[in-house]
């Protein structure tokens with residue numbers, strides 16, 4: 001969910017902050033499990049964070065001043081929580097380079113994804129650029145695809161050659177689904193964005209035109225949960241992630257979503273994702289969001305935190 005800080009604070013409206021108390025911010029366990037975060041965002045090293053970065057949940061101020069410091073803070077937070085692998089896409093500026101810079105900083109830890117949109121403001125990169133990156137292995141994921149922000153369904157013909165390329169190279173696609181931060185449609189970036197386009201049912205045409213796709217419905221399609229389940233049921237090549245839900249939603253609401261998905265039989269299709277955006281401490285909060293789900297078995301936690309991502313993204317040495 002690549003967005004502006006002010007927009008996000010507007011969205012959270014302070015209401016969420018009361019749901020995570022300082023006592024919930026427990027230290028990382030002594031022997032943490034190996035975790036894969038499939039929903040991370042990079043910003044170019046030279047991007048200046050002009051405003052103080054305040055975590056919308058904890059209210060904590062961060063000293064981070066630019067994209068380079070953000071990357072280092074995220075790596076430190078990953079080490080703290082034993083997040084051994086992260087799938088990262090650029091959310092600003094030169095999006096492809098932002099992601100590959102993270103990979104180059106720590107090649108064993110990061111898998112670079114192509115964060116693409118397809119709006120007038122943020123056009124799709126040349127197809128040949130991606131072909132080269134998929135061929136040489138510098139980019140291994142097509143996503144986060146934010147077609148909803150462009151006001152388009154994934155089935156729009158504009159995305160067809162990109163999805164065909166993903167099929168050709170066996171590249172998984174990660175799509176933003178669900179909702180967007182409050183006011184997005186009034187932002188000059190995204191005047192054509194529409195809530196209804198976050199409904200996962202809009203992916204059906206793309207899935208049928210491109211039957212070899214592996215598709216991650218990022219943010220689990222929330223709040224269109226029934227439609228997410230309908231898509232998971234019909235399309236075995238679709239998984240979801242917990243991006244943003246696991247730490248920005250009030251915890252009871254997140255647990256309710258997780259429980260419905262698990263009760264419906266999809267514990268092997270849910271992948272842990274933080275979508276920490278500007279807030280490295282969002283990674284730990286998201287880990288705690290899943291760890292604190294008392295209704296999950298140890299095997300289900302292992303699947304969600306690690307094994308499902310290894311299988312879906314075909315990760316080696318994770």
Ligand SMILES: [Zn+2]
Nearest residue numbers: 001002176218
């Ligand atoms: Zn997103």
